[in-house]
Amino acid sequence: MKVQVLNLDGTAAGEAELSDAVFGVAPRADILHRVVTWQLEKRRGTARGARERSDVARTGKKLGNQKGGGGARHGDRAAPIFIGGGKAHGPRVRDFDPSLNKKIRALGLKMALSTKAQSDGRGLVVVDTLDTDGKTATLAATLAKAGFGKKVLVIDGEAVNDNFARAARNIIGVNVLPAMGANVYDILKHDTLVLTRAAVEKLEARFNG
Template sequence: MKTDVINLDAGAAGSIELADEVFGLDPRADILQRVVRWQLAKRQAGTHKTLSRGETHYSTKKIVRQKGSGGARHGDRGVTIFRGGGTAKGPVVRSHAHNLQKKVRALGLRHALSAKAQAGELIVLDAATLESGKTKDLKTAMEKLGIGKALVIDGAAVDAGFARAARNIQGLDVLPSRGANVYDILRRDRLVLTTAAVAALEERLK
């Protein structure tokens, strides 16, 4: 599929042929859901923890005598029914990550790129460079292009001035081509690729 290439000044900069194997697939929601779920599960901290019965520090002395007090027959204060006692079957520190085949992850990235291309939410820039490094200049350029919340993916490395200017713009993320992932692509309204990013992604996913 063929698409136009523009520059940061919203001027025409030619056209580019996008590979159908990467940008021309029919997006499948089930594949995208699997990859997004894998990504979010992997990033989940899993540091939740409560003390079990054996980890509480109380005297194991019997609270009251077995008979004659008129109250219930209790042992030590570390049991689960008392405040401050151990928790029965509580959460423990663990990893929430699960395995997902490499071919499914790569397929998910292809489907995410194809979804943006088919929805008309894909923009191709000739280059994402900004010599001034000023947020004001980049914000003006984004407004001229009609871009609000977007993910910008560059080639092997991101231009330092562009990255510095984008840091203070809410809803604008910048990644190198190696960091392209399904979750970040889907969560933004627009996907902006440089020509270097297109070449890198096609080489990676073909």
Template sequence: MKLDITTLEGGSAGSVELSDAIFGLEPRADILARMVRYQLAKRRAGTHKSKGRSEVDRTRKKIYKQKGTGGARHGAASAPQFRGGGKAFGPIVRDHAHDLPKKVRALALRHALSAKAKGSEIIIIDDVKLSEPKTKLLLGHFSKLDLSSVLVIGGAEIDVNFGLAARSIPNVDVLPIQGINVYDILRRDKLVLTRAAVDALEARFK
């Protein structure tokens, strides 16, 4: 697959041949769904917590005698059926992450890249650098490239000025190549890859 390379200002900078093994697969929704579920489950804090009957601060004394009252038998006032008692089967602190084979994760990334390539939603840019950290300047470049919802993947390090200019723009994410992931690729309309990012991806899946 051959794509033209553009500059941040909208000019031409040649072309690049993309590997069909990375960008030419037939996307499978089931693999992408598994990966998104894996990512979202892994990022959950799992810190939600309610107190059980052994944790609430209520007396453990039997509230009234066992027999002769005409009412149901009860023990401590900390039982779940009483106001102020502990919660039955409430949430506890736990890890929501689950396993997903490494090969499936790698395959999911290739399918996500292929899905963007199939939909003509990939733009290759020579480099993402700004002379000064001005959001207005970057918005002007994005308007020339018709970018409003975009994930920008740079090289090993993101240009400081570009990162500062982009961080206050809604629906724009900027990541180094190490941070590329399926969820962020799919949640934005366009995917912008630098020449360095393309080289890193091809070296990674070689």
């Protein structure tokens, strides 16, 4: 698959050949859904549980006679109606640590990349480099001129260009990742995916290796 390579300002900078094995896979909604769900579940921490009646340290001595006291027939201070007692039907400890086959995760990433590459609009943009002077105003004007859209994910090679990362920090809607951090959720939630030549090489090597 041949695509045009652009400079950051949107001007032409040549062509690049994208691997059909990575950028030409037919997307499947069920695979993408499984991978995104797995990603979001992995972000969740352990859900805290409440102490129930058997977990609180309170006296188990009966409060009074079963009958004749004129009140309720309580058994002990751990009952949920007392201050310091256990909580009735409280939340239980839950651990969110799902597993997903590596092949499914790799296939999901290929499909996410392919979804952007095969979109009708500017879903995928390949740029030559991310060279910039490190000024936020300059970069914002450059990206506006290029017309990449409001929500842009920029993926670089081994490491993100320092000047670009510094300039992009204060631009709303522009997020930056190294090639190793490319993931299905972030790719799909942005309108435009911008890859450098180095990022394309890294991603293709990641799957071919």
